[in-house]
Every structure is written in structure tokens, then in C-alpha cells.
Amino acid sequence: MKKIIRALGAVAVLGFGLVACSAPDADVEGSGSGASGSASSSEDESSGGKDSGGKNSGRTGGCGASTMRAGESWSVPIESGGKHRMYQVTTPAEYQADDQTPVVLAFHGMYEHSETMKRLSGFSDKPAIAVYPQGLDGGQGTAWQGAGYSPKTDDVEFTEDILDRVESDLCVDKDRVFAAGFSNGGGFVNLLACRMSDRISAFASVAGAYYEGTRDGCEKASPEPFMEFHGTEDGVMTYRGGDGKGGKYLSVEDFVDEWVVRNGCARDAEVDHPVDGVEHRLYERKCRSDTEVQQYRIDGGGHTWPGAPVHVGQGRDTPDLHATDLIWDFFTDHPAT
Amino acid sequence: MVSTVGLGCNNFGRAGTPTETQEGTDSVVSAAVDAGITLFDVADVYGKEPGTSERMFGQALRGLGKAADDVVVVSKFGMDMKGTNGADHGARGSRRYINRALDASLERLGRDHIDLYFYHTPDGVTPPEETLAALDDVVRAGKVRYIGTSNHAGWQIADADHLASETGATRYVAAENHYNLLDRRAELEVLPAAQRFGIGVLPYFPLANGLLTGKYRHGTAPDGSRLSHSKPGLLESTDWDQIERFVAFAAERDLSPLDVAFSWLASRPQVASVIAGATSPEQVRTNAAATSWVPGDDDLAALDEIFPAPEKIALF
Numbered sequence: 327m328k329k330i331i332r333a334l335g336a337v338a339v340l341g342f343g344l345v346a347c348s349a350p351d352a353d354v355e356g357s358g359s360g361a362s363g364s365a366s367s368s369e370d371e372s373s374g375g376k377d378s379g380g381k382n383s384g385r386t387g388g389c390g391a392s393t394m395r396a397g398e399s400w401s402v403p404i405e406s407g408g409k410h411r412m413y414q415v416t417t418p419a420e421y422q423a424d425d426q427t428p429v430v431l432a433f434h435g436m437y438e439h440s441e442t443m444k445r446l447s448g449f450s451d452k453p454a455i456a457v458y459p460q461g462l463d464g465g466q467g468t469a470w471q472g473a474g475y476s477p478k479t480d481d482v483e484f485t486e487d488i489l490d491r492v493e494s495d496l497c498v499d500k501d502r503v504f505a506a507g508f509s510n511g512g513g514f515v516n517l518l519a520c521r522m523s524d525r526i527s528a529f530a531s532v533a534g535a536y537y538e539g540t541r542d543g544c545e546k547a548s549p550e551p552f553m554e555f556h557g558t559e560d561g562v563m564t565y566r567g568g569d570g571k572g573g574k575y576l577s578v579e580d581f582v583d584e585w586v587v588r589n590g591c592a593r594d595a596e597v598d599h600p601v602d603g604v605e606h607r608l609y610e611r612k613c614r615s616d617t618e619v620q621q622y623r624i625d626g627g628g629h630t631w632p633g634a635p636v637h638v639g640q641g642r643d644t645p646d647l648h649a650t651d652l653i654w655d656f657f658t659d660h661p662a663t
Numbered sequence: 664m665v666s667t668v669g670l671g672c673n674n675f676g677r678a679g680t681p682t683e684t685q686e687g688t689d690s691v692v693s694a695a696v697d698a699g700i701t702l703f704d705v706a707d708v709y710g711k712e713p714g715t716s717e718r719m720f721g722q723a724l725r726g727l728g729k730a731a732d733d734v735v736v737v738s739k740f741g742m743d744m745k746g747t748n749g750a751d752h753g754a755r756g757s758r759r760y761i762n763r764a765l766d767a768s769l770e771r772l773g774r775d776h777i778d779l780y781f782y783h784t785p786d787g788v789t790p791p792e793e794t795l796a797a798l799d800d801v802v803r804a805g806k807v808r809y810i811g812t813s814n815h816a817g818w819q820i821a822d823a824d825h826l827a828s829e830t831g832a833t834r835y836v837a838a839e840n841h842y843n844l845l846d847r848r849a850e851l852e853v854l855p856a857a858q859r860f861g862i863g864v865l866p867y868f869p870l871a872n873g874l875l876t877g878k879y880r881h882g883t884a885p886d887g888s889r890l891s892h893s894k895p896g897l898l899e900s901t902d903w904d905q906i907e908r909f910v911a912f913a914a915e916r917d918l919s920p921l922d923v924a925f926s927w928l929a930s931r932p933q934v935a936s937v938i939a940g941a942t943s944p945e946q947v948r949t950n951a952a953a954t955s956w957v958p959g960d961d962d963l964a965a966l967d968e969i970f971p972a973p974e975k976i977a978l979f
């Protein structure tokens with residue numbers, strides 16, 4: 327009996343972040359859940375998105391909680407698949423614990439850090455909760471599941487666990503949860519599009535690495551809104567596809583075509599040129615379930631995040647095209663239906 | 664980069680020492696800077712009342728003008744601040760507590776960042792991953808440059824390093840622990856852990872409360888010295904034959920006992936900077952110059968005779 331009481335005490339410390347075992351009720355600030363560990367109360371579980379059924383709606387457990395305030399940035403430790411993992415999360419300047427707020431999950435590239443993605447993408451400046459998960463290093467550099475060099479870990483499960491946690495800590499608009507990624511992180515976003523579309527409603531990949539393992543489960547995938555950016559002079563993940571560090575990968579045209587077909591869209595795109603040397607293709611005719619596919623082909627562009635304030639990657643930057651702005655507009659046009 | 668000798672600031676504002684006053688503190692700090700010391704070791708809890716040392720040190724730094732730019736400021740959180748940072752329920756490694764403690768320290772120091780911020784002692788309740796994540800945030804926010812542990816066991820240092828590399832959080836780069844010729848227990852676990860993980864060790868109590876200065880002999884203490892008024896019990900329990908052999912060892916080599924105590928520490932693998940308190944400018948000058956001796960193998964063996972290494976508790 328004594329043991330059980332002690333264990334519960336420990337959960338209180340975990341959940342609230344600061345309350346001592348002896349005084350679990352003394353947390354005057356009343357946060358739903360603190361920064362640490364794997365603890366989740368029964369309330370958290372019933373409010374976590376996974377079990378809530380249906381697409382999506384409803385307030386998350388974090389609504390009304392004061393775990394984070396507006397304009398804050400936290401690193402959050404989390405246990406997933408028996409491993410210690412971490413993500414960074416920022417709240418928008420106008421965040422209010424009572425307002426359901428969209429979430430953008432942004433995945434860094436190989437060898438990179440969540441901090442890199444935060445700076446590269448700048449999603450924290452959007453009116454969204456920006457989440458930057460940290461990839462594991464399996465010995466070949468930090469990376470996400472789906473490439474030959476990936477660590478042995480289930481990053482889809484990690485993403486589920488992060489979302490559970492974010493939903494119980496913060497007030498999330500479950501109809502507006504989006505995922506974007508760069509390079510290896512872009513490839514991983516494809517896997518999420520095929521496997522986690524019950525919780526994420528729109529997807530974007532920049533200079534993505536579309537290895538075989540990032541299409542695992544895509545045979546059964548439903549139509550989903552997808553946006554792709556790629557430079558024709560990308561020297562890391564070439565536009566024409568090939569054989570890379572992580573195995574064979576699809577050409578960009580084939581990859582985009584898979585989504586056009588999956589979404590049932592007509593193959594003839596509307597084409598325009600938002601800036602010189604950039605071809606924008608919009609596939610929206612006949613698409614099923616209100617989806618669409620968009621592609622930005624950047625002639626001469628390298629392995630970079632267009633419009634980023636910092637240079638990460640290889641080759642020519644595309645300063646006049648703002649991938650983050652375009653992705654954000656695309657996301658907000660595609661809440662869960 | 665830090666100086667081989669750092670100035671311990673625990674005695675700033677402490678009654679009965681020349682550094683009790685701001686003038687006394689100013690003169691010790693400026694003597695330290697003049698002597699080439701760049702590392703200053705304060706903690707939120709130091710001083711007559713919690714916060715006193717930080718406040719007085721901050722004031723002394725401002726008095727230095729430009730020279731203050733090159734100073735490496737160490738501070739710490741995690742000891743009992745007697746409510747100064749609000750109710751902490753003993754969980755002083757938690758995010759909320761760290762944020763409060765850090766802001767309060769910065770305000771007292773009058774600086775916008777701390778160069779090296781130590782977790783003064785593990786609180787025993789907060790999961791280490793939460794502490795690391797909270798420290799990771801303050802590093803990213805630019806309020807802290809580097810982080811370290813103090814009074815952590817070897818396994819806790821190892822655990823934290825694993826957690827940091829697994830999660831991608833900022834690593835602890837330094838460990839401040841009790842270590843001197845009279846107390847070599849850090850050699851059992853802390854130093855090997857620090858070596859394995861590339862962590863710099865900052866030994867505190869290099870003079871064992873002044874016992875290794877040679878100024879205390881056979882139970883006698885000079886007037887005004889610390890042990891005579893603050894820890895008389897220590898004088899009673901000291902092995903004076905051991906101290907005599909140590910004093911003789913130094914004299915045979917034309918060194919002061921203090922030179923030997925400091926230089927021996929500085930020669931230990933992983934030791935980054937020796938943290939010594941001083942209550943007067945003379946002490947600071949002496950200490951800053953006390954690591955120039957490089958002990959040879961014979962010297963080390965002779966010191967091992969006088970101050971035996973701790974007995975291993977297993978075959979490692």
C-alpha cells in the first residue's frame with residue numbers, strides 16, 4: 327500500500343512539474359501537466375486525440391490549463407517506445423489557454439536538430455503551436471524513420487505520443503493539426519500522410535527524401551492535401567530520383583504523381599510562376615475529399631528551404647519564394663473535413 | 664577558456680571576514696582580475712542571507728568597468744533559498760523553479776546572462792530529464808551559456824549525459840565537486856565519469872577549509888582565520904602528523920603547502936579550474952600563482968603516501 331502511495335506521489339511530481347509528493351493539491355497554478363516524463367492522468371487519456379473517435383473536433387485536455395503561456399518556448403522530455411525523446415514547442419504570441427489553436431509539427435533533416443528546424447522554418451511566427459520534434463541518432467546522425475540510415479525506432483508512434491502530450495498540455499484545435507518537414511523530415515511527413523491522417527489534416531515537404539520506407543503503408547492511404555517544394559539542382563536529393571545515402575528514392579515527379587493519383591485529381595495542373603524560375607503546379611480538379619496537390623519546382627534551386635532566414639543544406643537559395651508562408655496558407659485552407 | 668584558478672565567492676558578505684563589506688569584496692575581486700583570474704564562482708544561496716554574495720559580486724563587477732567583459736560568471740541554483748524564490752516544495756530542479764531562480768540571480772548580478780550555471784545539488788524528486796529540458800530552454804533563450812552539475816554522483820553525471828545525447832538536449836559540460844588532497848573520494852566515481860564524458864571538473868575546497876595552507880599546526884590557528892571561529896571541531900579531528908608530513912614535503916621542494924595543494928589538483932586529469940575562496944587581495948594573488956608547480960611521478964607517489972587514494976570499493 328505504501329508503495330502505491332509513493333508511486334502516485336511520483337506521478338504528481340511528474341505531472342505537475344514541481345509539486346512535492348506530500349502536497350499534490352498545492353499546485354495553485356493548476357496546470358494540467360508539466361514538462362516531464364511519461365505520466366498521464368486518466369483525464370489526459372480520455373482527452374488525448376487518439377481515443378476521442380471521429381474526426382476531430384472537441385476541446386483537448388489542455389484547454390484551460392496553464393502549462394505554458396503565450397510566446398513561450400519549451401523543450402519537453404517525453405518517453406516514447408521505451409526511449410527518452412524530446413521536442414521543442416512554442417506557443418504563439420496571442421496564445422490563450424481557452425482558444426483552440428492549430429498545431430504545426432515540423433521535422434528537421436538528417437544530422438539536424440529541432441533548433442535548426444525552428445530557425446529554418448519560422449513556424450513559431452505563425453498563429454499556431456509549433457512543435458519541433460527531435461530525431462534520434464542511431465549512430466549515423468539524427469534522422470527520421472523511413473531511410474536506410476534511420477535509427478531503429480518508431481517515429482510514427484513518437485509523433486502520436488507528442489500529439490497526445492501537446493493536446494493534454496495545450497488547447498489544440500484538433501481539426502487543424504499539420505505536418506511539414508525538410509529533406510529526411512520531408513520524407514517522414516509522407517509516411518505520416520499515409521499513416522496518421524486521422525490526426526493530421528494537411529502535409530508539406532521541402533526537398534524531401536522519398537525513400538522506399540517513407541511510403542510504407544501508402545497503398546492503403548486515403549486522399550490527403552499535399553504540398554511539395556523541390557529544386558531542380560538539389561544535389562542531395564536529386565529531382566530525378568536515384569540512389570542515395572538511405573537507398574533508392576523516387577523522383578519528385580513520380581512522387582507528386584502518386585499523390586495526384588491517390589487523391590483522384592485530374593493530371594493536368596494549373597500552372598503559374600509566382601516568381602521568376604519557379605513553376606507552381608496546382609492539381610485541384612476532380613480531387614476527392616476536398617484535397618489537392620501542389621508542387622513548386624524551383625529551377626536551379628538547391629537542397630534548401632525557400633525563403634529561410636538561414637542557409638541550411640546545399641546549393642542555391644530561393645530568397646523570393648517563402649515556403650513557410652505558402653505552406654501555412656495551404657494548411658489553413660485544409661482543416662480536417 | 665577559464666583560468667586554472669577560480670575565485671570562490673562564498674565568503675562575500677560573510678560576517679567576520681574582510682569580504683563582509685562591499686569595499687573588501689571589491690578589492691578581492693579586482694585583485695583577482697589583476698592576477699589573471701577569469702572564473703568567479705558564486706551561487707544564489709551564498710552570503711549572509713541568500714543572494715548577498717551575488718549582489719555584492721555583481722556590484723564589484725560593475726566597478727571593474729570594461730574588465731568585467733572578460734569574466735566568466737558561474738552561478739548556481741538548487742540549494743534552499745528559504746522562500747526567496749517562492750514555495751519550492753523541495754523540487755528545485757523543476758522548470759518553474761529554475762526559471763524563477765535564474766531570473767532572480769540575473770537581477771542580483773545585474774547581468775543578462777550567466778556563463779556557467781550549475782545545478783547545485785540534485786533535489787531527489789525532479790526527473791533529471793525535466794531539469795535538463797528546462798536548462799536546455801534557458802540556454803536557447805540566451806540567459807545561460809553553459810550548464811553544469813555540482814555535488815552530483817558519478818552515476819548521475821553519466822545518466823544526465825546519456826539523457827542529453829538521446830534527447831538532443833544541451834549537455835552538462837562541468838562538474839563542481841568536493842576534492843582536495845585530504846578528501847580524494849571524487850576519484851572513485853566522479854572523475855572517471857567526467858573523463859568518460861568529456862566533462863571539466865571544478866574542485867571546491869582545494870585547501871580543505873584552509874587546513875592545507877599549513878597555517879594550522881597541531882591544533883593552533885592564527886587569529887582571524889576561519890577555522891578558529893567557524894569550525895573548531897575540524898581542528899580537533901585533524902591528523903596533525905599527516906599535516907606535518909605534508910608541510911615537510913612542500914619545504915623539501917621549496918614550495919609552500921598551498922602551492923602543492925593547488926598544483927596537485929590542477930595536475931589531475933579533467934580538472935579545469937581550481938575554485939578557492941579568499942578573504943584578502945594577498946590570498947588571491949598567492950592562490951592565482953599557486954599552480955605553477957608540475958608534480959613529477961615521484962612527487963605524486965610521495966603525496967599518495969601522505970594522502971592515500973581512497974580505497975576502491977570494487978575491482979573497477
Ligand SMILES: NC(=O)c1ccc[n+]([C@@H]2O[C@H](COP(=O)([O-])OP(=O)(O)OC[C@H]3O[C@@H](n4cnc5c(N)ncnc54)[C@H](OP(=O)(O)O)[C@@H]3O)[C@@H](O)[C@H]2O)c1
Pocket residue numbers: 670671672673674680704705783813814839840867868869870871872873876878887888889890921938939940941942945946947949950
Ligand atoms: N559547489 C559547492 O557545493 C561548493 C561547496 C563549498 C564551496 N564551494 C566553492 O568553493 C569555494 C572555496 O571554498 P572555500 O573557500 O571554503 O575553500 P577552501 O579552499 O577549502 O578554503 C579557503 C580558505 O582558506 C584560506 N585561504 C585561502 N587562500 C589562502 C592563502 N593564500 N593563504 C592563507 N589562507 C588562505 C581562507 O580562510 P581564512 O578565513 O582562514 O583566511 C579561505 O577562506 C567557495 O567560495 C565556493 O565558491 C562550492
